[in-house]
Amino acid sequence: NAGVTQTPKFQVLKTGQSMTLQCAQDMNHEYMSWYRQDPGMGLRLIHYSVGAGITDQGEVPNGYNVSRSTTEDFPLRLLSAAPSQTSVYFCASRLTGTRTDTQYFGPGTRLTVL
């Protein structure tokens, strides 16, 4: 299994541009989520999904959209990039709603918005 994969690893955008961060997992996990990590801080939840076709907002959803058309993929869209969205983005997944399942993280996407 490749686990949780994210692309791209690095991205530089100009203010106002849009882009999609890709996330995929091959473990047949139901739960997937997106976090952002700012320097010296922990992770903050952006959006999450409990299964294909179901998404919900996290702590900091503004400026981001998600969709979950398949179990495997959970892309994160930046609609109009702003410098405040400069961050490292992590995608994560876990098997089911069972709270004791281990959460697996992707390697991250480092985004800079100029």
Added chain:
Amino acid sequence: SQQGEEDPQALSIQEGENATMNCSYKTSINNLQWYRQNSGRGLVHLILIRSNEREKHSGRLRVTLDTSKKSSSLLITASRAADTASYFCATDTGRRALTFGSGTRLQVQP
């Protein structure tokens, strides 16, 4: 504000010493998890402790949980230079995905 807050924010010790990190949280939890993050990398799950457990061990890791004080501690015994990383606690309240604290940066000097 963050559900989980780690203390201290940074910790520097010598190889062979024990490292203790603390986590406090605000609301009731189903479980609490500890993760490690090496510089520039993703997070790696270390250990999970359920709300009805008080202590758990995994190799050189020892985690305690005090639900009355809403706090947890992570002890790394006989630390190694390879333990240098940031350590995060994450709480599962059953409502959303995990909520993470701001982390403790551990530096183990060889």
